[in-house]
Amino acid sequence: xxxxxxxxxxxxxxxxxxxxxxxxxxxxxxxxxxxxxxxxxxxxxxxxxxxxxxxxxxxxxxxxxxxxxxxxxxxxxxxxxxxxxxxxxxxxxxxxxxxxxxxxxxxxxxxxxxxxxxxxxxxxxxxxxxxxxxxxxxxxxxxxxxxxxxxxxxxxxxxxxxxxxxxxxxxxxxxxxxxxxxxxxxxxxxxxxxxxxxxxxxxxxxxxxxxxxxxxxxxxxxxxxxxxxxxxxxxxxxxxxxxxxxxxxxxxxxxxxxxxxxxxxxxxxxxxxxxxxxxxxxxxxxxxxxxxxxxxxxxxxxxxxxxxxxxxxxxxxxxxxxxxxxxxxxxxxxxxxxxxxxxxxxxxxxxxxxxxxxxxxxxxxxxxxxxxxxxxxxxxxxxxxxxxxxxxxxxxxxxxxxxxxxxxxxxxxxxxxxxxxxxxxxxxxxxxxxxxxxxxxxxxxxxxxxxxxxxxxxxxxxxxxxxxxxxxxxxxxxxxxxxxxxxxxxxxxxxxxxxxxxxxxxxxxxxxxxxxxxxxxxxxxxxxxx
Amino acid sequence: xxxxxxxxxxxxxxxxxxxxxxxxxxxxxxxxxxxxxxxxxxxxxxxxxxxxxxxxxxxxxxxxxxxxxxxxxxxxxxxxxxxxxxxxxxxxxxxxxxxxxxxxxxxxxxxxxxxxxxxxxxxxxxxxxxxxxxxxxxxxxxxxxxxxxxxxxxxxxxxxxxxxxxxxxxxxxxxxxxxxxxxxxxxxxxxxxxxxxxxxxxxxxxxxxxxxxxxxxxxxxxxxxxxxxxxxxxxxxxxxxxxxxxxxxxxxxxxxxxxxxxxxxxxxxxxxxxxxxxxxxxxxxxxxxxxxxxxxxxxxxxxxxxxxxxxxxxxxxxxxxxxxxxxxxxxxxxxxxxxxxxxxxxxxxxxxxxxxxxxxxxxxxxxxxxxxxxxxxx
Numbered sequence: 001x002x003x004x005x006x007x008x009x010x011x012x013x014x015x016x017x018x019x020x021x022x023x024x025x026x027x028x029x030x031x032x033x034x035x036x037x038x039x040x041x042x043x044x045x046x047x048x049x050x051x052x053x054x055x056x057x058x059x060x061x062x063x064x065x066x067x068x069x070x071x072x073x074x075x076x077x078x079x080x081x082x083x084x085x086x087x088x089x090x091x092x093x094x095x096x097x098x099x100x101x102x103x104x105x106x107x108x109x110x111x112x113x114x115x116x117x118x119x120x121x122x123x124x125x126x127x128x129x130x131x132x133x134x135x136x137x138x139x140x141x142x143x144x145x146x147x148x149x150x151x152x153x154x155x156x157x158x159x160x161x162x163x164x165x166x167x168x169x170x171x172x173x174x175x176x177x178x179x180x181x182x183x184x185x186x187x188x189x190x191x192x193x194x195x196x197x198x199x200x201x202x203x204x205x206x207x208x209x210x211x212x213x214x215x216x217x218x219x220x221x222x223x224x225x226x227x228x229x230x231x232x233x234x235x236x237x238x239x240x241x242x243x244x245x246x247x248x249x250x251x252x253x254x255x256x257x258x259x260x261x262x263x264x265x266x267x268x269x270x271x272x273x274x275x276x277x278x279x280x281x282x283x284x285x286x287x288x289x290x291x292x293x294x295x296x297x298x299x300x301x302x303x304x305x306x307x308x309x310x311x312x313x314x315x316x317x318x319x320x321x322x323x324x325x326x327x328x329x330x331x332x333x334x335x336x337x338x339x340x341x342x343x344x345x346x347x348x349x350x351x352x353x354x355x356x357x358x359x360x361x362x363x364x365x366x367x368x369x370x371x372x373x374x375x376x377x378x379x380x381x382x383x384x385x386x387x388x389x390x391x392x393x394x395x396x397x398x399x400x401x402x403x404x405x406x407x408x409x410x411x412x413x414x415x416x417x418x419x420x421x422x423x424x425x426x427x428x429x430x431x432x433x434x435x436x437x438x439x440x441x442x443x444x445x446x447x448x449x450x451x452x453x454x455x456x457x458x459x460x461x462x463x464x465x466x467x468x469x470x471x472x473x474x475x476x477x478x479x480x481x482x483x484x485x486x487x488x489x490x491x492x493x494x495x496x497x498x499x500x501x502x503x504x505x506x507x508x509x510x511x512x513x514x515x516x517x518x519x520x521x522x523x524x525x526x527x528x529x530x
Numbered sequence: 531x532x533x534x535x536x537x538x539x540x541x542x543x544x545x546x547x548x549x550x551x552x553x554x555x556x557x558x559x560x561x562x563x564x565x566x567x568x569x570x571x572x573x574x575x576x577x578x579x580x581x582x583x584x585x586x587x588x589x590x591x592x593x594x595x596x597x598x599x600x601x602x603x604x605x606x607x608x609x610x611x612x613x614x615x616x617x618x619x620x621x622x623x624x625x626x627x628x629x630x631x632x633x634x635x636x637x638x639x640x641x642x643x644x645x646x647x648x649x650x651x652x653x654x655x656x657x658x659x660x661x662x663x664x665x666x667x668x669x670x671x672x673x674x675x676x677x678x679x680x681x682x683x684x685x686x687x688x689x690x691x692x693x694x695x696x697x698x699x700x701x702x703x704x705x706x707x708x709x710x711x712x713x714x715x716x717x718x719x720x721x722x723x724x725x726x727x728x729x730x731x732x733x734x735x736x737x738x739x740x741x742x743x744x745x746x747x748x749x750x751x752x753x754x755x756x757x758x759x760x761x762x763x764x765x766x767x768x769x770x771x772x773x774x775x776x777x778x779x780x781x782x783x784x785x786x787x788x789x790x791x792x793x794x795x796x797x798x799x800x801x802x803x804x805x806x807x808x809x810x811x812x813x814x815x816x817x818x819x820x821x822x823x824x825x826x827x828x829x830x831x832x833x834x835x836x837x838x839x840x841x842x843x844x845x846x847x848x849x850x851x852x853x854x855x856x857x858x859x860x861x862x863x864x865x866x867x868x869x870x871x872x873x874x875x876x877x878x879x880x881x882x883x884x885x886x887x888x889x890x891x892x893x894x895x896x897x898x899x900x901x902x903x904x905x906x907x908x
Contacts, residue, residue: 055906062634063634063635063638065630065634066630066631066633066634066635067630067631069587069590069630070626070627070629070630070631072594073594073623073626073627074623076594076597076598076601077597077612077619077623079601079608079612080601080608080609080611080612080613080619081612081613081616081619081620082613084609084610084612084613084683084684085609085683087601087605087608087609087612088605088606088609088610088682088683088684091601091602091605091606091608091609091861092602092605092861092862092865093865094601095598095601095602095603095605095608095861095865096602096861096865096868096869098598098601098602099595099598099599099601099602099603099869099872100869100872101598102591102594102595102597102598102599103595103872103873103876103877103880104872104876106591106594106595107588107591107595107876107880107884108883110587110588110590110591111585111587111588111591111880111883111884111887112883112887113587113588114583114584114585114586114587114588114887114891115584115887115890115891117583117584117906118580118583118584118891118906118907119584119890119891120906122890122891123890162769162862164769164771165769165770165771165862166681166682166771167605167682169861169862169864169865170862170864170865170868171864173864173868331680334680334681335680463683466609466613466616467613467683467684467685468613468616468686472616472617475617476616476620479620479624483624483627487627487631490631490635491631494635494638494639497638497639498638505905506905506906507904507905
């Protein structure tokens with residue numbers, strides 16, 4: 001029996017484990033490329049300090065990567081354990097990118113990460129550099145394939161429903177791969193990862209600079225992070241705008257909710273900076289708007305309108321009533337595959353099948369649905385406005401703050417005076433956690449904003465779950481929370497320990513804390529100076 | 531390629547991925563099982579761990595890819611098995627948690643309690659998953675209590691404890707033995723001195739254990755477990771619909787394929803021969819040959835389970851017609867073809883660069899090496 005409690009718990013467990021997994025992913029995506037840049041500098045200049053930089057930041061990369069791997073396996077298991085009907089219903093499409101991700105990306109990343117850590121003495125520097133490149137490419141390719149899968153959940157192109165197999169089946173693989181929603185998500189997500197890693201390196205380097213230690217090491221790291229971070233922060237905003245500009249139906253609904261846009265406004269619509277959304281009355285109690293801005297971002301034109309929540313609901317009302325016919329016909333076809341009348345009725349209404357299935361939350365036989373049930377289902381089609389409205393705004397505000405920070409960091413890097421700008425160094429240090437906040441909120445917008453669907457317009461969340469007892473999920477959720485809490489504590493302890501210790505953790509004898517106390521730069525570090 | 535051929539190819543490919551997992555991840559899981567016993571002090575344990583340090587993560591991808599391939603090629607199997615075996619899957623997953631952190635975090639702090647805790651973590655991460663996968667196969671052979679409703683939503687009606695029946699536990703021991711034998715033979719190639727002598731002893735314990743339990747399980751399947759047969763006509767080229775067939779149980783039905791196909795009996799024969807050869811080579815101190823023999827044994831043992839049940843993948847004990855087979859639990863023609871293309875392109879590449887990594891890192895890992903590379907080794 002698919003109770004609301006079962007569905008909510010399954011969602012909660014997925015949200016907890018996915019958001020937790022994504023604490024480790026962005027740093028992996030970005031730090032891998034920062035390691036590539038540092039190592040390229042090493043192979044070109046042959047200066048050992050750059051090798052030390054690769055090895056030290058690589059150590060932190062490894063501590064983070066271990067938990068990325070650990071929590072990633074959970075995600076692969078969980079579709080089967082807790083979302084069995086989803087797995088059956090869309091496995092034909094959704095499984096393929098996951099399997100290709102394994103074959104093309106995970107093997108590459110995971111095989112070469114071993115050589116990255118342990119191959120220093122067995123490979124010449126160019127070969128080792130190639131290993132690092134392949135590791136970085138592998139980790140970013142895995143993001144590509146998982147976001148193709150996720151993009152398809154938002155915008156299910158290239159697939160059709162088969163009543164014989166009772167599932168969605170792939171009809172056009174390349175449409176799924178080149179799905180604009182997926183591509184926009186990919187570039188936005190990896191850019192966010194690059195920002196995360198850049199700020200991580202920038203902030204920790206600032207810590208050494210503020211402490212006046214390992215100056216040469218920290219200065220070079222800071223510069224690389226500032227340059228890479230500036231480009232990434234710019235791209236995350238520009239390409240985030242690309243995610244906003246989209247023609248898909250799911251994005252329109254999400255956009256209306258994000259903007260708390262109840263009415264369809266004349267083009268070009270205003271962008272709401274601040275509002276108190278009132279869901280009951282379907283209006284904003286207070287609001288502050290910038291004229292025209294949203295219409296320009298959302299439609300790239302001055303004349304196209306963007307539908308408001310009320311208009312979307314009215315359309316969905318029609319689609320749900322249509323969908324009832326599709327569900328009824330499907331049930332007849334399941335009993336008798338050769339029922340010609342049922343087939344004709346099904347074909348006429350099948351584009352709205354998913355909308356008809358929304359009613360399954362309220363009644364088994366959807367043909368008996370009351371107007372109240374239909375209205376409830378219509379209301380369900382709009383995700384809750386306030387959490388999306390605020391998550392989105394905090395994310396965007398942080399994005400602009402990252403850009404400001406990196407612009408200043410780059411500017412003073414070029415001028416060469418950043419060491420004196422204590423306020424900048426402190427800002428970078430204390431801002432280290434913020435990219436994670438932005439990234440997690442971004443996922444809240446993307447996935448919470450997709451409700452009530454797992455596959456937009458195709459499969460309601462309500463019938464996607466495994467038909468298991470809620471006791472199972474209480475147990476496993478408790479287990480995950482327990483394991484993940486301990487693992488996070490362990491990870492943070494190690495990360496802090498090694499970040500504080502700095503490059504001295506490599507045991508080369510050249511860095512802060514490795515020589516007799518006194519504060520003078522160790523001899524080795526002096527020799528590395530320009 | 532026609533649909534029927536693709537369905538059969540994917541049965542083989544899933545088998546190949548599972549065998550790849552057993553051979554590759556098997557040897558580092560086997561390392562984990564043996565770690566607390568063959569390493570008597572910190573340096574020795576680190577030497578043992580560092581034989582797989584550059585490789586365990588790549589090896590684990592065999593498991594992840596096998597999971598992804600089951601999802602993509604047999605979505606109904608993935609959905610039904612993972613949700614039905616809920617607690618078994620959670621236990622395997624949580625045991626696997628100990629591996630990445632165990633490997634990477636263990637030697638980053640000097641404290642002996644810390645290190646020994648992670649050593650036992652690696653033991654759990656090495657021992658529990660093979661036992662669970664063996665138990666899962668043991669249950670598949672007996673049939674699993676699940677059924678589909680008319681929209682193909684599965685309901686599992688058994689309990690976790692019912693999975694732990696005597697035959698399934700025996701299968702778990704076979705699996706654990708096989709993986710530990712594999713790990714011991716691998717460690718023979720990569721260690722020396724006292725550690726080498728201990729892992730050789732382990733190989734000579736776990737090789738025979740696997741041989742005997744595998745024989746016992748085979749005898750049990752032949753004489754004590756009812757197999758399943760499809761009793762209606764099926765169209766192997768047809769659209770997959772598990773509810774379109776009828777199925778019955780019959781004593782000795784898991785032996786049918788060995789009578790029908792002359793080649794089939796060579797799969798278990800290969801398993802026994804490879805186990806015997808592995809034991810012999812371990813005894814003679816031929817570590818490389820012992821490893822290849824136990825690798826072949828992994829293929830033979832997993833292959834025997836697959837061939838015995840063919841075309842069944844997951845028979846249902848409570849509603850036999852819901853049973854999942856290679857013909858009706860599969861993805862669409864297009865998806866299977868596409869996935870085959872991806873496998874043909876990437877699998878040779880993967881084997882190539884994995885081999886290269888082993889070649890680069892090859893050699894004995896000694897305690898002297900660990901002492902000299904205290905900061906960079908695991």
